[in-house]
Structure formats: C-alpha cells, structure tokens
Amino acid sequence: MTDAPLLELEKLTIALKGVDQPIVDDVGFTLSRGETLCIVGESGCGKSLTSLALMGLLQTPPLRVTGGTAHFAGEDLLSMGTARLRQIRGGKMAMIFQEPMTSLNPGLRIGEQIAESVRRHKGLSHQDARARALEMLRRVRIPAPEKRLDEYPHQLSGGMRQRAMIAMALANDPELLIADEPTTALDVTIQAQILRLMRSLQQETGAAMVLITHDLGVVAEMADKVAVMYGGRIVEAGSAEQVFTDPQHPYTIGLMSSMPSLGARAGRLVTVPGTVPQPAQMPPGCRFATRCPFATSACTLVPSLTDLGGGHRVACAHAPLTALETPALRSTGT
Amino acid sequence: MTAILSTRDLRKDFVTAKPLFGEATVVRAVAGVSLDIAEGETFAIVGESGCGKSTLARLLLRLIDPTAGEVWYKGEDLASLPPARLRALRRELQFIFQDPFSSLNPQMTVGALIEEPLRTHGIGTPPERRAKVADLLTRVGLRPEHADRYPHEFSGGQRQRIGIARALASGPSVLIGDEPVSALDVSIQAQVVNLLEDLKQDFGLTLIVIAHDLAVIRHMADRVAVMYLGEVVECGPAADLYANPKHPYTEALLAAIPVASYGARAARTMVEGDPPNPISPPPGCRFHPRCPYATDLCRSERPALTDLGAGRSVACHRAADLSLDGLDDVAQSRTPAARDRFALYARAMADKPHQKSPE
Numbered sequence: 151m152t153d154a155p156l157l158e159l160e161k162l163t164i165a166l167k168g169v170d171q172p173i174v175d176d177v178g179f180t181l182s183r184g185e186t187l188c189i190v191g192e193s194g195c196g197k198s199l200t201s202l203a204l205m206g207l208l209q210t211p212p213l214r215v216t217g218g219t220a221h222f223a224g225e226d227l228l229s230m231g232t233a234r235l236r237q238i239r240g241g242k243m244a245m246i247f248q249e250p251m252t253s254l255n256p257g258l259r260i261g262e263q264i265a266e267s268v269r270r271h272k273g274l275s276h277q278d279a280r281a282r283a284l285e286m287l288r289r290v291r292i293p294a295p296e297k298r299l300d301e302y303p304h305q306l307s308g309g310m311r312q313r314a315m316i317a318m319a320l321a322n323d324p325e326l327l328i329a330d331e332p333t334t335a336l337d338v339t340i341q342a343q344i345l346r347l348m349r350s351l352q353q354e355t356g357a358a359m360v361l362i363t364h365d366l367g368v369v370a371e372m373a374d375k376v377a378v379m380y381g382g383r384i385v386e387a388g389s390a391e392q393v394f395t396d397p398q399h400p401y402t403i404g405l406m407s408s409m410p411s412l413g414a415r416a417g418r419l420v421t422v423p424g425t426v427p428q429p430a431q432m433p434p435g436c437r438f439a440t441r442c443p444f445a446t447s448a449c450t451l452v453p454s455l456t457d458l459g460g461g462h463r464v465a466c467a468h469a470p471l472t473a474l475e476t477p478a479l480r481s482t483g484t
Numbered sequence: 485m486t487a488i489l490s491t492r493d494l495r496k497d498f499v500t501a502k503p504l505f506g507e508a509t510v511v512r513a514v515a516g517v518s519l520d521i522a523e524g525e526t527f528a529i530v531g532e533s534g535c536g537k538s539t540l541a542r543l544l545l546r547l548i549d550p551t552a553g554e555v556w557y558k559g560e561d562l563a564s565l566p567p568a569r570l571r572a573l574r575r576e577l578q579f580i581f582q583d584p585f586s587s588l589n590p591q592m593t594v595g596a597l598i599e600e601p602l603r604t605h606g607i608g609t610p611p612e613r614r615a616k617v618a619d620l621l622t623r624v625g626l627r628p629e630h631a632d633r634y635p636h637e638f639s640g641g642q643r644q645r646i647g648i649a650r651a652l653a654s655g656p657s658v659l660i661g662d663e664p665v666s667a668l669d670v671s672i673q674a675q676v677v678n679l680l681e682d683l684k685q686d687f688g689l690t691l692i693v694i695a696h697d698l699a700v701i702r703h704m705a706d707r708v709a710v711m712y713l714g715e716v717v718e719c720g721p722a723a724d725l726y727a728n729p730k731h732p733y734t735e736a737l738l739a740a741i742p743v744a745s746y747g748a749r750a751a752r753t754m755v756e757g758d759p760p761n762p763i764s765p766p767p768g769c770r771f772h773p774r775c776p777y778a779t780d781l782c783r784s785e786r787p788a789l790t791d792l793g794a795g796r797s798v799a800c801h802r803a804a805d806l807s808l809d810g811l812d813d814v815a816q817s818r819t820p821a822a823r824d825r826f827a828l829y830a831r832a833m834a835d836k837p838h839q840k841s842p843e
Contacts, residue, residue, distance in 0.1 A: 406826075412698070
C-alpha cells in the first residue's frame with residue numbers, strides 16, 4: 151500500500167466533563183483502502199468513543215474532542231462544519247451499529263429507509279432510489295427482497311435487520327465503513343453469516359473498515375490491522391499477525407489468556423486481576439499499572455507507543471518483556 | 485452415574501392471548517426433554533436464542549410450572565410437589581441470573597441480600613447469619629465490609645459475585661446459572677468462571693450452566709446437551725461432542741465459532757437463514773429446513789433421541805452414516821518468545837496472593 155492512507159487519525163483526545171484526565175488519550179492510526187482495522191478492548195476502553203468521534207456523533211456535552219485530527223480523503227473530520235459532515239456521513243463514510251433495532255426507524259418501511267438515504271446522498275429520483283434499495287437488499291442476500299422492501303423493522307429477525315443495516319450503510323458506495331460491535335447481539339451461526347457477508351462486500355467494493363469489537367475471535371477472522379485499547383489509550387497495535395503471534399503488552403497477553411481455549415481443558419484460566427478503574431481514578435502513568443503483574447516504579451510515567459519493528463507498536467515500559475528483565479513482582483494490590 | 489436431577493418428557497407450552505379473530509397460538513418452548521444430570525458434574529445446556537434453554541433452566545427449579553412431564557430431585561417429583569415442600573427443597577436448588585444489574589434489589593444492602601435466603605429458610609440466629617454473610621463474601625472474593633454497601637456501588641463482575649454468594653447462602657447442592665458470565669467482559673468473565681469452578685470444588689456442588697458461548701462451555705462442562713427449537717438434539721461428554729459431533733446442528737455451531745488465533749480456520753457457515761418460528765415448527769426433524777444433509781425421511785418423520793453408547797445420544801436419522809467435522813485442537817500460533825511471555829504472565833499471576841479478589 152504505497153498510496154496515501156484513506157483515514158489518518160492523529161492524537162485524538164476526548165475529555166469528559168468533570169474528569170481531569172482525558173478519557174480517550176492520544177489515539178491514532180492509519181487505514182488504507184480495502185483494509186480492515188479492528189479496535190479491540192473491554193467496556194470503557196474508549197473504542198466506541200473513538201469511532202463516535204470519527205463520525206461526529208459524540209454527545210457534547212459531557213464529551214468533547216479536545217485535540218487531534220482525522221484526515222479522511224484529505225479533509226479533517228474533527229474540525230469540519232456540520233453541513234459538510236452530514237454530506238460525508240452516510241455517504242462516503244457509513245456506519246453499522248450493534249443493535250439494528252435502535253438504529254433503524256421503527257415507523258418507516260425498510261425500503262423507504264434505504265431509499266431516503268440514497269435520494270439524499272446520490273440525488274436519485276423516488277423510483278430509482280427504490281430500485282437501488284431493492285438491489286441492496288438482494289446484495290446482502292435477504293430472501294424475498296421485494297417483499298421485505300415494504301416491511302417494517304420489527305417484522306424482521308435480528309440477523310435480517312443487521313443485513314438491512316448493512317444494505318443501508320453500503321447503498322451509497324462508502325469508502326469507509328465504521329462498524330461498532332456489528333455481530334455482538336447475534337447468535338453464533340448468524341454471526342458467521344454476517345461476518346462472511348461483510349468480508350465479501352468489502353472485497354467487492356474495496357471499502358476500508360474500522361471494526362470495533364470485544365471478541366478476539368472476530369478480530370482474528372476479520373482484521374488486517376489490530377489496535378488494542380485499554381483505559382482510553384492504544385496499548386498495542388500492529389498487523390493481525392504481529393498482535394496474535396507475538397503479543398507484547400501485558401494487557402494483550404492477559405486478555406488472550408482469559409479466553410477459554412476451544413481445545414483440551416487446561417485447568418484454571420489465567421485472568422487479568424481486578425477491574426478497570428473509574429475514569430476519574432485512572433492512575434497517572436500507565437493506566438494498566440493497577441492490574442499489571444509486572445508493574446514497577448517505571449510505570450508511574452506514561453509509556454509512549456514505541457515501534458518494536460515492522461510497525462508493531464507497544465506502550466509498555468517493560469517491552470519487549472523477557473524473563474531476564476522481569477521486574478520484581480508487585481507485592482500488594484491497590 | 486447417580487443422577488441428582490432428572491427430567492422425563494418435560495414440556496412447557498406458552499399460549500399467546502387469543503386475538504379478536506382466529507385462534508390463540510401455542511409456542512412449544514420445551515417440547516419433551518428427558519435428561520439425567522449426575523451428582524457433582526458440570527452440565528451445560530447450549531443453543532441459540534429461542535431454543536428453550538432458559539425455559540428449561542427455570543423448569544428444572546420449577547420457577548415456572550411445566551405443562552407436562554416430571555422433574556426428579558432425590559426421589560421427589562418437583563413438578564407435582566405441594567408448595568410448602570417445594571419451598572423447603574429450594575434451599576438445595578439455587579439459581580444464578582444472567583444480568584447482575586437487574587437481579588439484585590437496589591434498595592437492599594449487599595449483606596441483607598445475601599442474608600435473605602438464610603432468613604427465608606430460618607437458618608441460624610442473627611449473629612450466626614451475619615458471620616455466614618461475612619464468610620460468603622470472602623468465599624466469592626469480596627470483603628466482609630462490603631456487606632454494608634449497596635449493589636450500585638459495585639461493578640458488573642462484583643455484582644455477579646454477590647449474586648453467587650446469595651445463591652450459595654442456603655447451602656445448595658445444585659446451582660443453575662442462566663448465562664452466568666455472558667454479560668461480563670472477557671477478563672472479568674474468566675475471573676467468575678474460575679470462581680464458579682473453585683466453589684464447585686469447595687462446596688461439592690452440581691453445576692448446571694446455560695450458555696450460548698461454546699468456548700466457555702468447552703472449558704467448564706463435563707457433559708453438554710445441545711438444544712434446538714425446544715428439543716435436545718444431542719447430548720454427550722464435552723470433549724467427545726466437540727471433537728466428534730453427531731448432529732448436523734452441533735457441527736454447524738462448532739463450525740461457526742470464530743477462533744481467536746492467527747491463521748486459524750475461518751468460521752464456516754454450514755447453515756443458512758434463521759431458526760424457524762417455534763410457533764409453527766417444521767414437520768419431521770425440526771432442523772431439516774437448514775440441514776445440509778436432510779433427506780425425505782427427515783422431512784416427514786421426527787427423529788427420537790437415541791442412545792449411541794459411551795454416554796452419547798443424538799436425534800438424527802442419519803447419525804449412523806454421516807461423518808461430521810468437529811473442532812480440532814486449536815493450537816495458538818505464537819512465536820517462541822511470545823510463548824515464554826505467556827508462561828511468565830501465568831507465573832506472575834499464580835504468585836499473586838489476592839488473585840481471587842476483584843479489587
């Protein structure tokens with residue numbers, strides 16, 4: 151990928167009213183056409199806030215972008231006016247959310263919702279827009295699309311609704327797709343169908359995708375690049391191969407260890423101790439230090455995201471972690 | 485095998501309100517389930533939304549009344565027991581709910597919540613009960629002083645620990661968890677899974693886990709029952725069932741799991757479409773419209789759950805002639821340095837004395 155990246159996010163910082171420390175801090179990544187970046191992390195890590203900021207959908211107040219730029223095809227999403235943002239959102243940049251029932255208008259027929267969006271962004275006539283809606287339902291493989299066109303969201307199953315959401319998101323040929331936990335609410339067999347559909351549509355259209363998920367299985371299935379977030383910061387980033395085969399940050403290792411294996415049973419799960427601190431109680435240095443078995447006094451400083459080679463970046467004072475360098479184990483908890 | 489809890493042809497129909505015109509519809513949520521759960525084992529019931537697994541869990545404790553069938557616990561049929569005797573038996577059969585946010589009364593202190601089952605069953609004097617509450621809080625990895633706080637002061641994982649302490653209070657022998665860890669983040673989920681396994685050992689419990697997460701089931705369960713549209717379609721020891729499924733639906737479930745390992749096999753879609761509406765299940769085998777192996781027989785005749793020996797049973801006409809794919813041992817592809825790092829992390833965690841504590 152030698153051409154300029156499609157999306158270049160730099161130093162994104164988001165503040166929450168009443169909390170001194172930023173709740174998303176210095177987050178950045180680049181994404182090229184056709185690439186999928188997975189942002190993975192647990193509740194409260196800032197992965198959804200990052201995607202909402204890109205789409206200009208942060209709830210302000212209490213949230214506010216206090217720094218950073220997000221260049222998308224040459225324009226800065228974070229500083230552009232609302233009128234321009236509205237043109238881009240739903241057009242060149244589209245979104246898929248976790249719960250289709252809350253993002254589809256329950257009082258509007260499926261076909262009308264898709265048609266409305268293409269009329270607005272592509273300036274199609276009513277008739278052409280309806281034809282486009284039908285074509286999109288067919289492309290996401292909804293059975294009997296002619297019939298579904300005139301149904302309301304509540305008449306569709308969860309999987310079908312998510313397909314309808316994807317149809318709507320792709321109707322304007324977006325260059326960038328932001329999907330926030332698109333399959334989390336679905337059963338495993340339906341999830342497999344939707345992930346396959348998203349992959350094949352992405353190959354057809356060449357769109358880039360930011361996929362937000364908590365599920366490392368979904369990451370392994372979908373990602374070209376991975377960013378692991380904890381406490382509002384990226385703690386590890388790299389290609390999917392780098393992050394999965396050579397994880398460096400203790401949080402990434404703890405997260406992967408916490409996942410039960412599908413193979414033979416191997417005794418107790420190795421966990422990450424404790425819970426994520428409240429935003430106002432984040433430690434001043436490395437935010438994972440309160441839960442990290444390797445934390446030392448060096449961790450009271452904010453670790454920078456450092457390239458260990460080949461674009462594999464890690465924010466840990468002890469990276470690369472080896473047995474010889476292992477600091478003395480922390481003796482007490484918080 | 486000594487069965488501690490058994491069901492025979494257990495059924496639960498839900499009837500919708502009669503519309504102005506036409507007939508009321510009947511949903512057969514549990515359509516004839518016969519199971520034997522052995523004392524001391526972890527038994528898992530797995531299936532997708534609407535398969536009837538949560539209804540079955542509630543029937544097992546008679547939190548809801550069955551339409552027909554029997555539930556045997558230590559020689560007594562819970563399904564036909566008078567209310568007073570049933571209340572007494574509830575001491576021994578306890579439930580853990582999925583959502584730690586809605587299953588704890590927000591106006592009660594944690595201590596009062598855990599003490600409530602003791603009071604209900606008239607166990608101990610007030611000082612003894614307070615001591616028991618303090619002990620239970622410690623056992624689930626919380627601290628005795630947490631008794632004076634309210635549920636909203638705790639995180640999701642801690643609330644689930646409170647729910648578990650409450651379930652343990654009356655000294656049960658069977659604990660049923662309906663998706664006990666699925667609302668939790670991965671790292672917290674692992675803590676609670678470990679806690680349940682420790683408590684099972686410490687208290688000699690029989691654990692019944694309802695879940696949709698096949699990796700959690702693989703880790704926790706000795707035996708697994710797979711449900712589809714109100715019926716058990718396959719049952720057997722977890723390791724066998726995962727390695728060598730006998731029902732096409734089990735094969736499809738296993739194939740659909742996204743594996744968290746680089747370069748692992750991609751999840752496959754063996755079945756298309758959604759499960760049919762349980763109001764009008766298809767004739768014959770209920771899975772046949774989505775089954776890639778269905779024949780004419782499957783379309784007309786319903787297969788019975790048949791014993792295959794070695795603790796396995798399956799409800800499939802083609803069980804004998806199909807060779808289905810299981811889940812091979814999923815090895816993590818990791819560099820040698822990464823493997824060392826994981827070992828180092830595991831060692832560091834094992835050395836932490838307060839590992840069980842969430843704070």
